[in-house]
Amino acid sequence: MKNKYSIFSLIKNAFSYHENWEKAWKDPIPKKEYDAIIIGGGGHGLATAYYLAKKHKMKNIAVVEKGWIGGGNTGRNTTIIRSNYLWDASAGLYDHALKIWEGLSQELNYNVMFSQRGVMNLAHNLQDVRDLKRRTHANRLNGIDAVYLNTQEVKKFCPIINTSPDIRYPVLGGTLQRRAGTARHDAVAWGYARGADEMGVDIIQNCEVKGIKRNGDKVEGIETTKGFIKTNKIGVVAAGHSSVIANMAGLKLPLESKPLQALVSEPVKPIIDTVVMSNAVHAYVSQSDKGELVIGAGTDDYISYSQKGSHDIVEGTLNAILELYPIFSRMRMLRQWGGIVDICPDASPIISKTSIKGLYFNCGWGTGGFKATPGSGDLFAHTIANDEPHKLNAAFNINRFISGDLVDEHGAAAVAH
Amino acid sequence: MFIIHCPFCGEREQSEFKSGGEAHIVRPRQPTELSDDEWAEYLFMRKNIKGIQFERWNHAHGCRKWFNMVRDTSNDEIKAVYKMGEKPPIK
Numbered sequence: 001m002k003n004k005y006s007i008f009s010l011i012k013n014a015f016s017y018h019e020n021w022e023k024a025w026k027d028p029i030p031k032k033e034y035d036a037i038i039i040g041g042g043g044h045g046l047a048t049a050y051y052l053a054k055k056h057k058m059k060n061i062a063v064v065e066k067g068w069i070g071g072g073n074t075g076r077n078t079t080i081i082r083s084n085y086l087w088d089a090s091a092g093l094y095d096h097a098l099k100i101w102e103g104l105s106q107e108l109n110y111n112v113m114f115s116q117r118g119v120m121n122l123a124h125n126l127q128d129v130r131d132l133k134r135r136t137h138a139n140r141l142n143g144i145d146a147v148y149l150n151t152q153e154v155k156k157f158c159p160i161i162n163t164s165p166d167i168r169y170p171v172l173g174g175t176l177q178r179r180a181g182t183a184r185h186d187a188v189a190w191g192y193a194r195g196a197d198e199m200g201v202d203i204i205q206n207c208e209v210k211g212i213k214r215n216g217d218k219v220e221g222i223e224t225t226k227g228f229i230k231t232n233k234i235g236v237v238a239a240g241h242s243s244v245i246a247n248m249a250g251l252k253l254p255l256e257s258k259p260l261q262a263l264v265s266e267p268v269k270p271i272i273d274t275v276v277m278s279n280a281v282h283a284y285v286s287q288s289d290k291g292e293l294v295i296g297a298g299t300d301d302y303i304s305y306s307q308k309g310s311h312d313i314v315e316g317t318l319n320a321i322l323e324l325y326p327i328f329s330r331m332r333m334l335r336q337w338g339g340i341v342d343i344c345p346d347a348s349p350i351i352s353k354t355s356i357k358g359l360y361f362n363c364g365w366g367t368g369g370f371k372a373t374p375g376s377g378d379l380f381a382h383t384i385a386n387d388e389p390h391k392l393n394a395a396f397n398i399n400r401f402i403s404g405d406l407v408d409e410h411g412a413a414a415v416a417h
Numbered sequence: 418m419f420i421i422h423c424p425f426c427g428e429r430e431q432s433e434f435k436s437g438g439e440a441h442i443v444r445p446r447q448p449t450e451l452s453d454d455e456w457a458e459y460l461f462m463r464k465n466i467k468g469i470q471f472e473r474w475n476h477a478h479g480c481r482k483w484f485n486m487v488r489d490t491s492n493d494e495i496k497a498v499y500k501m502g503e504k505p506p507i508k
Contacts, residue, residue, distance in 0.1 A: 243465035254461035256438065257490075302436035305467045306493050310418040312432040345461050402457040 005109050024190060025197035030204050030226050034062045036233035036384060037222060039209050039245060041065025042074040043185070044362060044369065045237035046192035046203070047377020048384070053199035055378070056385035061201050063193075064224060066208035070189030073239045076339035077370040078262050078296040080275050080286065082119040082180035084146050086135050089395035089407050090348060091142040096392050097375025098179060104374055110191030112183045113289065117274050119180035120149070120157060122324075124169040124280040132175045139177070149174045158276055160327050167323050169281050182275060182286055188373055212249040218357035219249070235360045235384050240305065240340025242363035249359055253350070254401045255342045258299045259309035260367055263336040267291030271327070283320035292334065295321060299341060299367060309338040341366050346400075348407035351380050351393040360384050361398065419493050424500050425480045437473030439463050440485050441505075467491050471505055 003009070003022050013021055036052060038045045041063045052058045063069075081101055083094035105112050123129045132148065139146035154174045155163045163171045193203055204226065211223035212234065221230040236245045240257045267290050277284035284296045297317040300309045314336060322329055344350060344364035349372070351362045362380040365372065379393040389397060400406055419431050445451050445459055464470070470490050475483050487496040487507050497506045 241467070243463070244467050247464070247466075252458075252462040252464065254457075254463065255465050256463055257465055257467075302431075303438065303465060303470065303472070303490050304493055305491050310431060312418065312430075342465075401461040402453045404453075 024194040025203050028202045028204065030062060030064075030202065030207065030224070030229050031060075033221075033230040034202070035060040035231065036235065037061065037229060037231045038063045038235045038237060039222070040072075040237035040239065040241075041069035041189075041193070041203060041205065042072050042237065042239060043070065043188045043192065043373040044074075044239075044365075044376045044380070045235075046070075046189055046196055047373055048235055048237060048362065048380045049201045049203075049377075050192045050196040050199070051378045051381035052385060053196055053201050056381055058385060059200040062204055062229070063196070063201060064204045064207045064209060064222070064229075066206070066225075068205050069193050069203060070186050073339040073341065073369065074185055074189045074373075076262065076337055077185060078284065078286070078294050079182045079185050079288075079370060080119060080180075080277070080284070080296075080368075081114070081183055081371040082177050082275075083144055083371070084119070084121070084135065084139050084175065084177045084180065085409060086138050087407055087409060088142060090409055091139065091144055092392050093349075093375060093379070093396065094372055095142070095144050096379070097372045100374035100378065101183065102179075104183075104188075104191070108191035108195050110187060110194060112187045112191055114181065114183040116179055116181040117286075118157075118176055118178045119275040119277060120154065120174050120176045122154065122161075122174045122276065122278040122280075123172045124278065125172065128280055129172050132173065136175050145177055145179050147176050147178075149176055158272065158274055160272060160325055161276065162324055162326055169320075169323070171324075180275070182288075184289075185370060192377070209245060209248070212245070212359070214249060214356065217355070219359050232358045233360070233384055234358060235362065235380060237362045237380070239363065239365065239369070240342050242342050242361060246361070249356060251354060251356065251359075253361065253363065253398075254345055255364055256303050257305060257340050257342050258302065259304050259306065259338040260299045260341045261297040261309040261314055261336060261338045263295050263297065263314060263333050264288070264292040265295070265328075265331045266334050268293070268331070276324075278320065278324065281320035281324070283317055283324060285321060285325070293328065293331065299343070305340050307338045307340055341369075343367070346406040346408045347410040349376070349396055350398050351376065351383060352389065352397040352399075353383065353387065354398060419495065421474065421486070421495065422498050423476045423479060423482075424484050424498055425482050426476060429476070429479060433476060433478040435475045435477040437475055437483065439465075440471040440473045469496065469507070
């Protein structure tokens with residue numbers, strides 16, 4: 001890497017008041033033609049471009065982004081990373097990502113602030129207890145670390161949780177994945193962008209795709225706000241807007257786009273050193289390094305691209321948070337926002353070829369795509385470069401909705417959708 | 418959050434309603450003759466439109482009746498509400 005970030009470069013640049021740092025990525029004008037174009041400059045899209053260049057030696061590629069990189073769901077999620085999924089296919093996919101996370105800062109020479117602070121999932125009724133125990137066993141059979149905790153152990157691991165048997169939904173136990181945790185979401189996009197740019201990938205921001213040019217059953221290029229760009233391989237990683245791009249190509253996807261909200265509190269001193277999620281009451285909370293509580297709410301149940309959700313969803317989440325953590329009762333919330341998530345009928349993603357030659361989709365991550373960013377990029381790059389899925393994403397093809405071989409993670413994935 | 422004009426009850430908060438997704442998807446007339454592709458199209462594939470969308474809603478915490486709505490999904494503006502079986506007032 002020509003401008004390696006290190007303690008020495010930090011000291012060197014301190015002498016010039018940090019005014020001479022080189023740009024982490026260029027701002028190129030689009031070329032007339034690329035070997036592959038990635039639509040969507042979020043974490044998944046940038047990771048795809050990075051691995052296409054790094055592992056598959058495709059250097060003449062571009063990422064087009066309608067806004068700025070990492071400005072969509074990459075910058076709007078609650079940064080939780082875990083791999084404790086029930087089904088074998090999901091476990092393989094998400095643990096592949098988690099393993100890459102473990103070495104990502106070193107690989108990218110960019111601190112993504114990956115923190116393995118553990119993720120705890122709570123059980124509030126007998127069915128939860130049975131489901132979480134089953135999932136713990138399934139995880140361990142798949143080589144994923146997981147332990148089941150009883151109520152006292154939950155209290156010991158996170159002392160501020162109200163474990164009184166008198167609350168509306170008492171805590172009966174929980175699971176813990178210690179390798180799970182959080183990362184800095186913006187840094188993931190920036191780190192991958194810098195790495196991809198270094199290898200010659202063009203990252204083109206403020207360039208909205210307006211149409212997909214097809215010739216029969218294969219793609220020929222994209223119409224954008226910066227003109228026509230020719231290519232015969234298009235990888236779409238457009239999250240909530242996947243269906244919009246699909247419609248341009250005359251495809252229909254099994255997706256519904258819905259608002260998902262999150263909110264953060266004012267910053268306070270360290271109070272919660274892990275991530276706690278509750279499926280049954282739909283509350284999850286962690287604390288950022290700045291001290292803000294990061295709280296995830298649920299999705300609205302109607303289709304919308306408005307990037308704002310309903311107030312009653314936030315209210316429901318905060319009710320649950322306050323019952324579980326009475327200590328937060330006087331906390332003030334600082335910011336609230338929404339992102340648009342594309343949800344598949346089986347709540348599992350699609351990383352797949354399509355019926356149109358040269359058109360690939362990586363979508364349907366729904367409410368939980370951030371955790372998979374590195375793995376998703378790696379496997380999607382493999383799929384695009386070889387025109388064949390990797391064995392880890394073979395189950396996540398689009399044809400599963402025709403064959404019926406669904407990866408049904410609804411509810412089983414440790415969090416409600 | 419927005420206000421929905423239920424054709425039976427009048428104006429109520431959106432939180433009283435349940436969205437039923439895309440409207441006017443015709444139920445297969447002869448299910449036994451459908452191919453897997455056609456089943457997938459009927460069950461799973463959706464237009465998921467950004468813009469003017471025709472959709473079904475149920476007044477779940479009210480009269481519990483189903484009705485149709487035309488809504489702009491890019492800003493949640495409701496263009497029209499009409500009863501089941503009626504023709505959409507907007508094309």
